[in-house]
Amino acid sequence: DAGITQSPRHKVTETGTPVTLRCHQTENHRYMYWYRQDPGHGLRLIHYSYGVKDTDKGEVSDGYSVSRSKTEDFLLTLESATSSQTSVYFCAISEFQGFDGYTFGSGTRLTVV
């Protein structure tokens, strides 16, 4: 049973259309994160959340917005997708007790054409 799931796993969309990616967790962790992965860049933080309705910007937040209305769901929205947002998107969760580990979802491959 995966404690974190991302949907969809793959998506192709057209430039200018809105896109929403979903991250769902069953671990009741407080912190949730959205990263994007591009060749030569590793993973870069887009937005993160430290509780319901509490979010903040990461390193590459331009063109993205997020919402967290429930502990278990963290949504990433591209208001008007551009080709530069073609990437693999990872969600991660964390709860800061002892080890401070981070668990990643399986990723969403988004292609903007």
Place this chain on the structure above:
Amino acid sequence: AQKITQTQPGMFVQEKEAVTLDCTYDTSDPSYGLFWYKQPSSGEMIFLIYQGSYDQQNATEGRYSLNFQKARKSANLVISASQLGDSAMYFCAMREGRGADGLTFGKGTHLIIQP
């Protein structure tokens, strides 16, 4: 300045040999943690090992060990007795403070194990 630097974009290693993947970091926070993740071709991020800045001993997890040299700000991953299944991308990452704002990743090292 980059917070996490991985200087080896790619490495080829013979099976059964030990492998050292380099990672240097930059932070002024006295409390931090260093992580290594493996990403096989299937794409998932697999946690390997963690080292806290206050940990006195180097972390070990099975065939993985972390060579933590605090004064040099390095946190190299050592894989003993490499296997073909170790072929993957490897990422070093750091959390600063309590890490509420997530991890900072290096650009990764692509490790290929040759038979």
